[in-house]
Amino acid sequence: MNLSTPASFDRALAAVLPAETKATPAPPTRFLAQGEGRIAYDDSGGPGPLVLAIPGMGDLRSQYRALRLPLQQAGWRVVTMDVRGHGETSARWTDHSARAVGRDALALVEHLGAGPAVILGNSFAAGSALWAAHEAPQRVRGVVLLGPIVRDAPPSWLTRAVVAAGFAGPWRVAFWLTYWNSLFTRRKPADHAQARAALAANLREPGRMDALRTMVGLSKADTEALVARSRVPALLVMGSRDPDFADATAEARWLGRALGSEPLIVDGAGHYPHLETPEQVLPALLDFLARVGRSRDAGPGQ
Numbered sequence: 225m226n227l228s229t230p231a232s233f234d235r236a237l238a239a240v241l242p243a244e245t246k247a248t249p250a251p252p253t254r255f256l257a258q259g260e261g262r263i264a265y266d267d268s269g270g271p272g273p274l275v276l277a278i279p280g281m282g283d284l285r286s287q288y289r290a291l292r293l294p295l296q297q298a299g300w301r302v303v304t305m306d307v308r309g310h311g312e313t314s315a316r317w318t319d320h321s322a323r324a325v326g327r328d329a330l331a332l333v334e335h336l337g338a339g340p341a342v343i344l345g346n347s348f349a350a351g352s353a354l355w356a357a358h359e360a361p362q363r364v365r366g367v368v369l370l371g372p373i374v375r376d377a378p379p380s381w382l383t384r385a386v387v388a389a390g391f392a393g394p395w396r397v398a399f400w401l402t403y404w405n406s407l408f409t410r411r412k413p414a415d416h417a418q419a420r421a422a423l424a425a426n427l428r429e430p431g432r433m434d435a436l437r438t439m440v441g442l443s444k445a446d447t448e449a450l451v452a453r454s455r456v457p458a459l460l461v462m463g464s465r466d467p468d469f470a471d472a473t474a475e476a477r478w479l480g481r482a483l484g485s486e487p488l489i490v491d492g493a494g495h496y497p498h499l500e501t502p503e504q505v506l507p508a509l510l511d512f513l514a515r516v517g518r519s520r521d522a523g524p525g526q
Contacts, residue, residue, distance in 0.1 A: 250286065250304075253312050256328075256335050261314025263328050265305040267336070268296050273365070273517055274338040276329055277304045280347025280371070280495075281439040282400055284311045284423055287346065290413065290502040291509070298510055300342075305332060307349060309435020316431045320439045322348055322447050326355030330363055339363040342513060346370040347468070347495065348439065351447035357456035366457035366516035368509060371466055371495040372479060375448035391437045397427045400436065409465040409494035410501060451482045458485045459512040461505055463493030 251266040266285070275295055277288040285304035295302045306313040307325050317324070329352060333339040342365045345353035350372030357364040379387075390399035401424055408416070427433055460483065462476035469475045476487040488508045490497040498505045 250289070250292070255312075256332055258328055258331050259317075261308070261317055263305055263308075263314075263332060264312030265303055265332060268292065268302040270296070270301045272296075272299045272301045274333065274336065274341040275300045275302050275344065275513070276333060276341045277302070277344040278307060278325065278329060278346070278349040278352055279304075279310070280345075280349050280373075281307065281310070282404060282423075282427075282436050283346070284419075284426060286419065286422065287496065287499060288344070289415075290499055291344075291506070294502075294506055294510075295513075298513070300513065301338060303332070303336065305329065307352075309432060309439070311426060315429065315435060317435070320435060321442055322351035322444065323355045325349060326352040326359065329353070329356045330360050333360075333363050340365045342366045342368065342516060344368040344370065345372070346498075347373050348444070350374055351444060351450075354447065354450055354454050354456070358450055358454060361456065364456055366459070366512065368459045368461070368512065369479070370461050370498050370505075371463060371468070372460065373468060374444060374451055374479065376444050377469070387440065391433070391440075396433050396437075397424060400427060400433070406467055407495035408500055409463065409467065410490075410492040413499050451479065454483055457512075457516050458483045459508060460485050460487040461490065461497050461508065462487055463490050463495060463497045463500065465492055466495045468495055 251268055253264050253266055255262045255264055277285070279285050279287045285306045288304050292302050305328070308317045308320050308328065309315055329343055333341050340363050343353040343356055345351070345367065350369035351374045353367040353369065354374065357367055390396060401420060404423065405420065427436070460476060460480050462472050464473055466472035473489055476489055480487040490501050490504050493500045
């Protein structure tokens with residue numbers, strides 16, 4: 225299979241042009257038993273190399289809906305998973321760290337027997353992608369980091385107070401959804417209202433908000449220490465107006481230097497550049513996938 229042919233590239237681009245998210249039906253949910261719970265995932269199937277996409281905290285695996293079809297049309301097998309505590313994955317876990325989620329991803333790759341994989345991670349799950357590549361480099365071709373949060377930012381006393389109050393009462397789902405909604409700074413996808421309703425319904429399930437609150441409070445110091453040691457091929461995508469950073473462009477450039485990767489900075493986009501502007505993210509993503517696909521065709525490490 226030649227993943228870099230102009231024809232396959234053009235077909236994939238046509239799936240997202242003009243610039244509007246096209247929701248495609250997700251494959252049925254499957255489950256992988258993992259320690260104290262089970263991980264929910266879906267799998268497009270097919271003989272192509274594997275892309276495994278991991279959403280960030282407080283969100284669902286459906287956030288990759290704009291990428292699924294074009295990646296399949298470019299010849300990739302696309303799998304998306306819900307992280308611990310979220311979506312259809314078990315709600316209650318003792319470890320919600322990025323590293324633990326990275327190990328879940330590796331267990332899924334092994335279960336599918338389809339590696340090495342390219343792992344996509346949004347927000348805190350960018351750290352999960354880096355941890356997976358660090359712990360099992362033979363199973364990971366490369367990583368794609370979308371709006372990556374891989375280090376702690378010193379919160380102000382006001383931020384700490386707002387978060388504590390926001391998670392303290394029966395308004396906590398509304399609090400999170402208001403914050404989540406603010407992360408789309410350039411434009412919202414056409415099916416945003418449906419996605420918001422699905423997320424709200426999921427967060428109201430027992431244990432979901434407790435898991436999210438735990439994740440919000442976790443330090444990322446271990447992931448930050450890992451960054452300088454990372455040797456995996458990486459594509460870094462950041463929205464220039466990502467509200468999670470005081471200066472998103474500066475954060476992207478710091479991480480790009482550390483990983484040896486020139487970041488793609490999407491002007492005006494927020495925390496979900498792959499949903500807000502898939503027509504800008506997809507060409508870079510397909511190019512990266514073609515390059516790491518060629519570089520690893522001869523086997524791990526080639």
